[in-house]
Amino acid sequence: MKTAFVIIISLLLYVSLSAQEEPLKLGIAGLTHGHVGWILGREHKSDINMVGIYEKNRELAQKLSEQYGFSMDIVYNSMDEMLKAAKPDAVAAFGNIKDHLSVVEACAPKGVHVMVEKPLAVSLEDAKKMEALANKHGIHLLTNYETSWYETNFKAKSLLEEGKIGGLRKAIIRDGHKGPKKIGVSKEFLEWLTDPDLNGGGAIMDFGCYGANLMTWLMKGKKPNSVTAVTQQLQPENNPNVDDDATIIITYDTAMAILEPSWNWPIGRKDMELYGETGALYSENANQLRIRLSTGYSSYTEETLFFKDRPVPYDDPFSVLAAVINGSLVLERYGPYTLENNMIAMEILQASVDSSKSGKTIHLE
Incomplete structure (x- = not known):
């Protein structure tokens, strides 16, 4: 038996x-x-x-x-x-x-x-x-x-929640590159990236989404109070139908975020700066994070941390997809991949586009 x-x-x-x-x-x-x-x-x-x-x-x-x-x-x-x-x-x-x-x-x-x-x-x-x-x-x-694959972003969020730099007061998130045509994307890719109907806009959508996604994650799903956006077209010869540079200001009860999506950066970037009451975190790329802690009016200590890529399955989006579907991975609430996060990110993006067109601040319900 x-x-x-x-x-x-x-x-x-x-x-x-x-x-x-x-x-x-x-x-x-x-x-x-x-x-x-x-x-x-x-x-x-x-x-x-x-x-x-x-x-x-x-x-x-x-x-x-x-x-x-x-x-x-x-x-x-x-x-x-x-x-x-x-x-x-x-x-x-x-x-x-x-x-x-x-x-x-x-x-x-x-x-x-x-x-x-x-x-x-x-x-x-x-x-x-x-x-x-x-x-x-x-x-x-x-x-x-x-940026969901960047270990530095996850470490920055962890340090923020531990109170390493005090309460968050300002975030600056910069994303972009020289522009689709300048970096040599394929003609099939370029055709729709620069079509406002197929892409929803230019840089404001293509790279503004990163900051909207990250802020929704950092704020644990809290919607911003207002969104104000300004766009420019600095390469009309390359992007005749869409913006190629944007600045988006997002306000919360106790913090502000400035998103700077652009197709005019001389060097490609996806970086994030978090400023708290007592210090700052600089997530410079996927693997390098700087921590500055205030010691006086303009003095500070500085530490630079280096990280390997995220662990399996987080190092690969298709591994994440497979793990979520087979049930071996449950995504954190308002995590970067989640639908609940990205619905709020879309509210921010829609408000950004509407603000840039109207010249007015958009207040979210």
């Missing part, structure tokens, strides 16, 4: 482990986003199996097929065709931002989970439709930000 019990337990453990090791069947919606190389060129891991790709541009698909080695047999001309043939568990969207809504509209009723590249949507209206579909059909809807 004891032997039989041991055999049954062993079989159950084997089945459980086998189920955990079953790779996530991942579909790809679109190949025009420049970040698609993250999945196409991803080193082999047992957690993900790319089973299908939807892309209407056969020439682009063929070029990427030759570059990354995937078979054109898994490339389909429509989303429905890909979903029916490949039967993915989840879909990662790598087309224009406007298409995020149509991806969720196609996937959610079939119970297929979705991860989109930042930002969640081109508008708050689209985001609300996506949220309603995700909730109705019980799917995970994640948004991927590069």
Whole structure:
């Protein structure tokens, strides 16, 4: 009897482990986003199996097929065709931002989970439709930000919560690069990045979303009181239809955030400065964090910390997606990937766009 019990337990453990090791069947919606190389060129891991790709541009698909080695047999001309043939568990969207809504509209009723590249949507209206579909059909809807992989940002948040620099009073978050055309993105990527209908705006959406996402996370889901934004177009020859520089001021009861998304930085950057009552934290990149603590009027101590990349599965967005779906990872409330965070981030972005167009401060309810 004891032997039989041991055999049954062993079989159950084997089945459980086998189920955990079953790779996530991942579909790809679109190949025009420049970040698609993250999945196409991803080193082999047992957690993900790319089973299908939807892309209407056969020439682009063929070029990427030759570059990354995937078979054109898994490339389909429509989303429905890909979903029916490949039967993915989840879909990662790598087309224009406007298409995020149509991806969720196609996937959610079939119970297929979705991860989109930042930002969640081109508008708050689209985001609300996506949220309603995700909730109705019980799917995970994640948004991927590069800064979600930065160990320095997580350490900065931890130090802030420990009271290392006192209460937060001001945050300055700067993101961007020289501009899509100047850094040489593909023509397919450039076409929609500089289209206000397909991208929702220019730099204000493309890079403003990082700061909106991080502030919502740092403030634990608290909405700002007001949003004021100013945009400029400093490269009309390269970005004729959208802004390429923005400054967004966000106010809270006890703090203020200044977001500086731009396609005019001479050097690409994604950094964050947090100023508290007694010191400051400088998250300079993915691996370097400086801590300054006040010792007088202008004197301070300074310490520089260096970190390795985030631990598994947080070092890879597709590993995060797989872990969330298989239940081995529960994301923190208002964490950067979460829908609840990104709905508030979209409120901030929508208010930013509205403010920049009207010249008025937008007060959030």
